[in-house]
Amino acid sequence: MxxxxxxxxxxxxxxxxxxxxxxxxxxxxxxxxxxxxxxxxxxxxxxxxxxxxxxxxxxxxxxxxxxxxxxxxxxxxxxxxxxxxxxxxxxxxxxxxxxxxxxxxxxxxxxxxxxxxxxxxxxxxxxxxxxxxxxxxxxxxxxxxxxxxxxxxxxxxxxTVSESTIYGRFGFSPAALATDWTIDTRRARWIGPEASGRVEFIGIDLYRQELAELHDRVRLASPGEIDVWPHRWDQLVGATEPDASRTKQLRVVRHTDTFGATRGLALYRVTGGEPDFSQHVVEVERFDAETPDAASALWRYLLELDLVTEVKAHLRPIDETLRWQIADFRSAEVKTWEHQYLRVLDVAAAFSARSYAAPGSIVFSVSDGLGYAAGTWLLSVVEPVETETESLRATVTKLDAAPTGIPTLTLTANELASLYLGGVAATTLVDAGCIAERTPGDAAIADGILRAARAPWLSVWY
Ligand SMILES: CC(C)(COP(=O)(O)OP(=O)(O)OC[C@H]1O[C@@H](n2cnc3c(N)ncnc32)[C@H](O)[C@@H]1OP(=O)(O)O)[C@@H](O)C(=O)NCCC(=O)NCCS
Missing domain, CATH: 3.40.630.30 (Gcn5-related N-acetyltransferase (GNAT))
Incomplete structure (x- = not known):
């Protein structure tokens, strides 16, 4: 461990x-x-x-x-x-x-x-x-x-925050959103693919062990995720409060692929049932899937449970695949939250660490009340010469003034943080009046470079 x-x-x-x-x-x-x-x-x-x-x-x-x-x-x-x-x-x-x-x-x-x-x-x-x-x-x-x-x-x-109005003044801003789902299972007929592998119940102790291993892999596929400390998992499975009623209600199903390897885990509780035992609610406490098959198998299992009329799931990604796997879009109410807040302290180190969707250059003209990110920054992404599989990296240089002829965004440290994970579009922030582009079209060019392949997501509170 x-x-x-x-x-x-x-x-x-x-x-x-x-x-x-x-x-x-x-x-x-x-x-x-x-x-x-x-x-x-x-x-x-x-x-x-x-x-x-x-x-x-x-x-x-x-x-x-x-x-x-x-x-x-x-x-x-x-x-x-x-x-x-x-x-x-x-x-x-x-x-x-x-x-x-x-x-x-x-x-x-x-x-x-x-x-x-x-x-x-x-x-x-x-x-x-x-x-x-x-x-x-x-x-x-x-x-x-x-x-x-x-x-x-x-x-x-x-x-992450319990009040969203506090941290902007310190340069923090949301960079990954999350969604909460309430699904009417009488309307949400499964139309997704037939998953391979199998779904089976496992005990909470085995779940605790496999969850840590699985999450340590799946977190690497979503910008915005963090490594989770063991105590958080202990709290989730009720190891720190074994006698609590919540702990006693927990159930776990696991998806294994055709080779028997664990690819998905769902932790849930069943509550309610009134008035005639047919209307239970499933609260999905955690849902991790390493493959599309695992996600399909576990979602289908949850949606087709007998004597259940509602499934609730918290902190899901905004590009949740389930949206496209149910017959009735409107069977699911989806609430969007801002979740992972970032604050850039070193522009060059942060932006030269991530990779980019396309080659090109952008200038960020950043104001920062606390100073850390302030300045004019040239981000240049060049095609790797060595190998086609190498990812696109940027060199980041601090300039005395914005050069001409390069797409330029004027923004604060807050918007810079929101752009960092590639899930918030510069065009949206321009339209919202939060940032300015020097020439019309600069933000669209920046989006083509900054965009992440997967919507950023964070699946825990911390
Ligand atoms: C939120 C909390 C930490 C603020 O502490 P505080 O010492 O009163 O805050 P400060 O006096 O340092 O205020 C700093 C700034 O935040 C603002 N602020 C403070 N509490 C705020 C709130 N609840 N909502 C919005 N703004 C708030 C202040 O107006 C001040 O703004 P300014 O400096 O720009 O004028 C405190 O109220 C608290 O502990 N709340 C309960 C726990 C909590 O919500 N923690 C946040 C965890 S994410």
């Missing part, structure tokens, strides 16, 4: 103990607050930090056993607390929290066979106690994270 602490340390040696950001330390000290690294090897300090995190996310308080499980699971992260030492009660419980770790972001050009990832700074657990809100604490947390990531040489920061 992957050791997340060792994996993170290998990606960014010393990241957990790098000094707390001096600017945030000073600014919060001026506000009477202490910004500090939490010693996660200290169970009491960890428990206090997690109490604050749970309180911030409106979660129930955990017990001592849960504190230790989570410390073992995510205590390897760089963990920051902001403390108000003037409190007379529970001053050891921070009034604000954040944590971060290096994670592998799948980028355009990646496939299972030829992975391409960008080691990025993942940020989570951003909370500020209701008693200390709207005093600039979150600003110091976020700006502190960006300064730290930049100082450590990370080209990208990333997060």
């Amino acid at each position: 992957i050791d997340p602490a060792a994996a993170a340390e290998a990606l960014a040696p010393g990241f957990t103990t790098a000094v707390p950001d001096a600017t945030s330390v000073a600014r919060l000290a001026d506000a009477g607050l202490r910004y500090a690294l939490v010693d996660t090897s200290d169970p009491a300090a960890w428990a206090d930090w997690l109490r604050a995190d749970d309180r911030g996310f409106l979660q129930p308080t955990r017990d001592e056993k849960d504190f230790e499980i989570s410390r073992a699971g995510i205590g390897y992260r760089r963990t920051i607390g902001v403390y108000d030492d003037s409190l007379t009660v529970d001053a050891a419980v921070p009034v604000a929290t954040v944590d971060s770790w290096p994670a592998e972001l799948t980028i355009p050009g990646s496939t299972i066979e030829t992975p391409r990832t960008l080691t990025s700074w993942a940020i989570s657990s951003v909370t500020v106690a209701p008693t200390h809100r709207r005093r600039g604490v979150a600003r110091n947390l976020l700006e502190g994270e960006l300064r730290t990531a930049h100082a450590l040489g990370f080209p990208m920061a990333m997060l």
Whole structure:
């Protein structure tokens, strides 16, 4: 099994103990607050930090056993607390929290066979106690994270959000969308292909093991996905709360190909049934498929379950194939979310890491309130000379001024982040008034270069 602490340390040696950001330390000290690294090897300090995190996310308080499980699971992260030492009660419980770790972001050009990832700074657990809100604490947390990531040489920061209105001001913007599905199975007749292989029930322990292996492959086929830490899977299968009613309802089906290899896994729960036991709802908690056959087999299984009238699935890709495999388009209600947020910290490193759909050049004229991505950047993608199978890479050069004769987009760091994974079209952002093209048609040329082969997607929260 992957050791997340060792994996993170290998990606960014010393990241957990790098000094707390001096600017945030000073600014919060001026506000009477202490910004500090939490010693996660200290169970009491960890428990206090997690109490604050749970309180911030409106979660129930955990017990001592849960504190230790989570410390073992995510205590390897760089963990920051902001403390108000003037409190007379529970001053050891921070009034604000954040944590971060290096994670592998799948980028355009990646496939299972030829992975391409960008080691990025993942940020989570951003909370500020209701008693200390709207005093600039979150600003110091976020700006502190960006300064730290930049100082450590990370080209990208990333997060998922519980409130979409907060992070734009720090240069984050959605780069991968996700969809939630509610399917009326009485209308959604399967018209997709007959899948080969077989679908069978497996137990939750085997699922937990096979899921980690399967996801570590399938994540490489979708720009926007990240490597998932073992504790997240433990939470999904209920290993951290074995007695919860949700855990007891979980069922797993597996698709194996004609050679017996696992190609797909679906984790689901069945609820409801009222009033006559014929109207159950299937909640798909997770659905992973490595091949079109696996996706077809598992979706068909779910849609054709007896005594079920509705299937719900969360965090699916926007180009979900199921849309084209049901007889009635309108049997499915699909809600679109913004999900994977990115923040470019190093334009040259980030844009020279991914691959491109076509040769050509673009100039990005970027403004950035925090400075990291600001400047005029020439991105040149040339046809590889060595071999036809080599992917198209870019050289990225900072210029003093925009040259003439090259398609030029004027944008902020936010739109630059949205364009990065190749799933948000520059033409859309021009039409939306978010970015400007110097000459009509520049954005269309940029799209031809930037477009990703698959719609970017992220299948987890973090
Ligand atoms: C969201 C939260 C972190 C904000 O903390 P805070 O310390 O009050 O934020 P700050 O005072 O530093 O505000 C920073 C900026 O964000 C804005 N802001 C703060 N909370 C916001 C909210 N809920 N929605 C929109 N904007 C918000 C502020 O207006 C301020 O903007 P400005 O600097 O451009 O004027 C805090 O309210 C919280 O913990 N909420 C519950 C948990 C949560 O939602 N966490 C986010 C996880 S993704």
